[in-house]
Amino acid sequence: MPGIDExxxxxxxxxxxxxxxxxxxxxxxALGSAGESPVGDHETTAAESAELAxxxxxxxxxxxDSPASGASAADAVLPEPAAAPVxxxxxxxxxxxxxxxxxxxxxxxSVCLHLWLDRSTGNLALARIRLGDLxxxxxxx
Amino acid sequence: xxxxxxxxxxxPMLTRLAAERATGxxxxxxGTLYLVDGRVVHAESPESPGVDVxxxxxxxxxxxxxxxxxDRAGALGAVGRFLVDxxxxxxxELEICHLGAVxxxxxxxxxxxxxxxxxxxxxxxxxxxxxxxxxxxxxxxTLRRRELLDSVWPYPAVDRAPVVPRPAAPGQxxxxxxxxxxxAADGFRTPADLARLLGRPAFHTFLDVRRLAxxxxxxxxxxxxxxxxxxxxxWIGEAVATTPDPDIALLRRLRDALEAAL
Numbered sequence: 001m002p003g004i005d006e007x008x009x010x011x012x013x014x015x016x017x018x019x020x021x022x023x024x025x026x027x028x029x030a031l032g033s034a035g036e037s038p039v040g041d042h043e044t045t046a047a048e049s050a051e052l053a054x055x056x057x058x059x060x061x062x063x064x065d066s067p068a069s070g071a072s073a074a075d076a077v078l079p080e081p082a083a084a085p086v087x088x089x090x091x092x093x094x095x096x097x098x099x100x101x102x103x104x105x106x107x108x109x110s111v112c113l114h115l116w117l118d119r120s121t122g123n124l125a126l127a128r129i130r131l132g133d134l135x136x137x138x139x140x141x
Numbered sequence: 142x143x144x145x146x147x148x149x150x151x152x153p154m155l156t157r158l159a160a161e162r163a164t165g166x167x168x169x170x171x172g173t174l175y176l177v178d179g180r181v182v183h184a185e186s187p188e189s190p191g192v193d194v195x196x197x198x199x200x201x202x203x204x205x206x207x208x209x210x211x212d213r214a215g216a217l218g219a220v221g222r223f224l225v226d227x228x229x230x231x232x233x234e235l236e237i238c239h240l241g242a243v244x245x246x247x248x249x250x251x252x253x254x255x256x257x258x259x260x261x262x263x264x265x266x267x268x269x270x271x272x273x274x275x276x277x278x279x280x281x282x283t284l285r286r287r288e289l290l291d292s293v294w295p296y297p298a299v300d301r302a303p304v305v306p307r308p309a310a311p312g313q314x315x316x317x318x319x320x321x322x323x324x325a326a327d328g329f330r331t332p333a334d335l336a337r338l339l340g341r342p343a344f345h346t347f348l349d350v351r352r353l354a355x356x357x358x359x360x361x362x363x364x365x366x367x368x369x370x371x372x373x374x375x376w377i378g379e380a381v382a383t384t385p386d387p388d389i390a391l392l393r394r395l396r397d398a399l400e401a402a403l
Contacts, residue, residue, distance in 0.1 A: 003232040004272070024241065026318070026345045028289065029282060031240050043281060058316030085317075103237075107201035108340045110318065111237055138233035 007138045008034040011115050014130055016122025018096065021046050025053035026110040038116060049114045053100050056089040088128060097124050101131040105139050151251045151280040154258050159276040166264040172250025175266040180273035183266040184246035189343040190336055192242045192268065198340025202229060219269040239271045244282055245342035251283045286344055293348065294355040298362045300347045303329050305360040315358065322349055323358065
């Protein structure tokens with residue numbers, strides 16, 4: 001049963017990992033951080049990644065499993081989708097990859113794991129799979 | 142951001158207590174911070190939902206499960222630990238939920254307000270230590286949150302007023318979490334009421350309501366009107382009333398002169 005620090009350390013053990021954060025994407029709070037930061041300070045990184053993650057989390061493509069996306073907010077009680085529509089978000093820069101994985105909790109929360117990988121040494125496919133696994137184990141033990 | 146925090150510490154007393162690695166409770170107007178060895182281990186405020194509300198509102202933990210944990214481990218000051226050891230919660234869940242509640246309560250506890258700040262040495266909290274946080278991090282986050290609220294929509298009145306939804310424009314996107322919030326807004330509940338109902342931190346609800354207000358999806362109440370300008374001094378009325386016979390000819394000449402000049 002890993003806690004936040006164990007989870008981030010495990011993420012940092014992935015090849016090419018440079019930094020890892022657990023971010024509350026509503027408020028921009030850094031719940032935990034490990035490694036280095038692309039902007040020199042973990043709290044600023046978390047606040048910035050929160051903005052990205054929030055845009056993704058609130059993004060609803062008109063897919064078959066989200067029929068409510070076209071309805072207006074005035075329709076009051078809309079059925080909540082069983083799972084978050086977006087699983088992860090990948091941002092590629094010239095020097096690195098940023099993988100954001102949404103963490104689903106059984107209580108109301110808005111957190112995601114953010115992993116920064118070096119582009120030349122990182123393995124994006126592996127990182128994506130392992131981050132999904134970590135996000136599950138963080139809350140399910 | 143760090144520079145701001147150094148220039149204007151949220152609470153000079155907190156900085157001093159961190160330096161002397163104090164253990165105890167910092168009591169302020171809007172909440173209490175609990176320190177162990179100069180680090181923040183817990184915080185609570187009447188304005189923000191506690192860990193119990195966050196966990197039970199969405200059904201993660203039955204209320205009886207929480208009560209039993211408090212009964213059995215409260216006296217030992219290790220409720221958080223007990224929730225994990227008895228298999229009710231996982232480590233990660235406890236840390237996520239507790240940190241969220243601590244930063245939320247600290248935001249209100251460290252709100253700029255007059256009133257006395259007291260520190261009671263040696264006082265601990267029955268929840269126990271989960272993940273201590275540096276006082277500097279708590280202060281920086283509190284300042285960041287204040288600035289964030291005002292950068293989103295600089296009308297603090299929406300934080301306290303009942304949330305009144307407005308119809309969305311055609312095609313205007315509304316996120317799933319914000320839809321849940323709007324669905325629960327019945328025109329009477331304030332953001333703090335909604336936070337308790339939905340089991341979300343109060344600051345998160347304030348922030349979402351400000352975002353919704355900025356998007357025009359929630360009414361922004363009028364701020365208290367500025368005080369009316371001072372009335373005309375009484376002597377003017379008296380002077381007018383007591384002047385028996387205004388000089389009509391003089392007033393006419395004055396008017397003509399003004400019209401000619403304009």
